[in-house]
Amino acid sequence: MSRSSHPYQPRFHPPEKPAFVMCDSGETVSFGTLEARANQGAHLLRSNGIGVGDHIAILMENRREFLEICFAADRAGVYYTTISTHLSASEIAFILKDCDARLLIVSDRFLPLAQSLSQGSACKMLMVGSATAGLPSWSDALAQQPQTAIPDERQGLDMLYSSGTTGRPKGIKWPLPDTRPGAPGMLIDLLSGLFGYDSETRYLCPAPLYHAAPLRHSMVTIKMGGTAYVMPRFDAAEALRLIERHRITHSQWVPTMFVRLLKLPERDRLSFDLSSMQMAVHAAAPCPPDIKKKMIDWWGEIIHEYYAGTENNGFTAITSAEWLTHPGSVGRAKLGTLHICDPSGAEIPVGKTGEVYFENGHQFAYHKDPDKTASCTNAQGWTTLGDIGHLDDEGYLYLTDRKSFVIISGGVNIYPQETEDVLLTHPAVLDTAVIGVPNEDFGEEVKAIVQLVPSMDPSETLKTDLIDYCRQRLSPVKCPRSIDFLETLPRSATGKLYKRQLRDLYWKS
Structure with a gap:
């Protein structure tokens, strides 16, 4: 395929048009500048011995260089692993070793961490920024590289790690495509087809780029010729201001962001002009139906939802109009065929609750973990992410919870998501997690x-009120028998709850 025969490479978009904007500083990178820096980055990777199929890792906050490095790897046929900035040195060291990273590119914000990692890691390290403390500088070396394309261009891929909410994170590896950079691929076709990313898109990214969805949606937007607006971190009021200021057309959220948006004073949140918004997509965690209905009432029928994992073994999607007639659903399959199976992996009838499997989805493997790859595959070759749900007669999927989060009390399966959804509708609650804790008689309770919310103080009276609130809306077995208050729940920046950390507080004490 010649480079001029497809429209996906940034080099064919108007060179003066913004490819992405850093919202905190206003720093703007045009398509022409991105083209030059991506080419320089690809040359720099080659000069450091990084060839096709090799791995690099990126550890930095949302900043200009993050996307430029990803596009450089995208041009060089390199696997790039983006690492959460909230991980400890030992967790990062594990990922570096596990993904076989030959190069770590880290920002000067994490200089002490970089110095610690440099002492125990075999991979090279380059620093982004000015405070390098004697470590080699990516920024200085980049400036010495030519701005022309490398001669052996090849499409690269991300190799991202699971969030580790239920265990140690695992790298999710797809086969490297044998194509030139920017050739049409599954992600570009799927996301642009479903959500309308094109050259007119102005996409707001309110989440860290080291997570799969923010990174992939931002890069697809840019590859389609649109402009991505990247926030340094999520702030509810600031997100609304940015939508108004930049006339944002597309955006992506997680349910905890919706909760925080809705908890803003009504007078404040309704004062912004959001009329430019054409599509707001959410995923990553279950959205309480009451929260989603309030968002549709506020923003209109522009809210889309999808269900997928970093593995992309399957994909469902649902529009606002569909959701209003199928409340609580995450949609019908857009990639792969859905099946609901019993614990043995055998398919069960429509309407019955079981584990969600996809047939004929995107093929993947957990890096260096064939046992885990095999454990999520049944005898038919269908794969699962470990979620529980059911299908209706029209093929709409309804998720119940993660298999690993199910509470078993006196032999009864209790799905905490339903209780969490109820608690989140209470005006005093900003966030909640429902877990099973030891009970001598029933196993778990x-x-x-x-x-x-910031205006409320913990009290025994409030605990009683919250339990009563649940009892008015749920069967007794689903209601909490006790409530604890925490200042902040352990969530990833994309809203995934680290329930394992909470469970450990009660099961290890």
Whole structure:
């Protein structure tokens, strides 16, 4: 395929048009500048011995160089692993070793961490920024590289790690495509087809780029010729200001962001002009139906939802109009065929609850973990992410919870998501997690851990009120028998709850 025969490479978009904007500083990178820096980055990777199929890792906050490095790897046929900035040195060291990283590119914000890692890691390290403390500088070396394309261009891929909410993170590896950079691929076709990313898109990214969805949606937007607006971190009021200021057309959220948007004073949140918005997509975690209905009432029928994992073994999607007639659903399959199976992996009838499997989805493997890859594959070759749900007669999927989060009390399966959805509708609750804790008679009992809105103070009276609130809306077995308050719940920046950390507080004590 010649480079001029497809429209996906940034080099064919108007060179003066913004490819992405850093919202905190206003720093703007045009398509022409991105083209030059991506080419320089590809040359720099080659000069450091990074060839086709090799691995690099990126550890930095949302900043200009992050996307430029990803596009450089995208041009060089390199696997790039983006690492959460919230991980400890030992967790990062594990990922570096596990993904076989030959080069770590880290920002000067994490200089002490970089110095610690440099002492125990075999991979090379380059620093982004000015404070390098004697470590080699990516920025200085980049400036010495030519701005022309490398002669052996090849399409690269991300190799991202699971969030580790239920265990140690695992790298998710797809086969490297044998194509030139920017050739049409599954992600470009799927996301642009479903959500309308094109050259007119102005996409707001309110989440860290080291997570799969923010990174992939931002890069697809840019590859389609649109402009991505990248926030340094999520702030509810600031997100609304940015939508108004930049006339944002597309955006991506997680349910905890919706909760925080809705908890803003009504007079404040309704004062912004959001009329430019054409599509707001959410995923990553289940959205309480009441929260989603309020968002549709506020923003209109522009809210889309999808269900998928970093593995992309399957994909469902649902529009606002569909959701209003199928409340609680995450949609019908857009990639792969859905099946609901029993614990043995055998398919069960429509309407019955079981584990969600996809047939004929995108092929993947957990890096260096064939046992885990095999454990999520049944005898038919269908794969699962470990979620529980059911299908209706029209093929709409309804998720119940993660298999690993199910509470078993007196032999009864309790799905905490339903209780969490109820608690989140209470005006005093900003966030909540429902878990099973030890019970001598029943094995487990239901406990709610609650983060209050800033204006509320913890009290025994409020605990009683919250339990009563649940009892008015749920069967007794689903209601918490006790409530604890925490200042902040352990969530990833994309809203995934680290329930394992909370469970450990009660099961290891």
